[in-house]
Amino acid sequence: MLRVVVIEPGLPAEIREVNHDLASLQSLVGGYIEHVHFMGDLGFLINEEGKLISLPANRINYHGDILVGTVVIVKTCEGEFCSLSEAEAEDLMQMFG
Numbered sequence: 001m002l003r004v005v006v007i008e009p010g011l012p013a014e015i016r017e018v019n020h021d022l023a024s025l026q027s028l029v030g031g032y033i034e035h036v037h038f039m040g041d042l043g044f045l046i047n048e049e050g051k052l053i054s055l056p057a058n059r060i061n062y063h064g065d066i067l068v069g070t071v072v073i074v075k076t077c078e079g080e081f082c083s084l085s086e087a088e089a090e091d092l093m094q095m096f097g
Contacts, residue, residue, distance in 0.1 A: 003083040
């Protein structure tokens with residue numbers, strides 16, 4: 001299982017435990033995933049076709065670009081996705097809650 005923060009358009013951010021497999025992550029974003037570096041070893045997972053299929057705007061403005069659709073925040077460990085620590089998840093909830 002992976003501990004992630006999920007931010008859906010128009011809803012409060014939430015900490016979730018999700019299956020650690022590609023299909024589960026794709027299900028969360030509604031399609032193929034794109035990993036966008038956020039800071040340090042954290043990244044956003046988004047639907048790579050989100051703008052093409054007109055997903056609703058999310059509240060995250062990243063480098064002057066509004067992300068669309070559901071955004072999943074994950075940590076990367078040695079090239080693989082891994083769980084956020086409880087402290088990291090709580091800090092992200094404060095940031096994006």
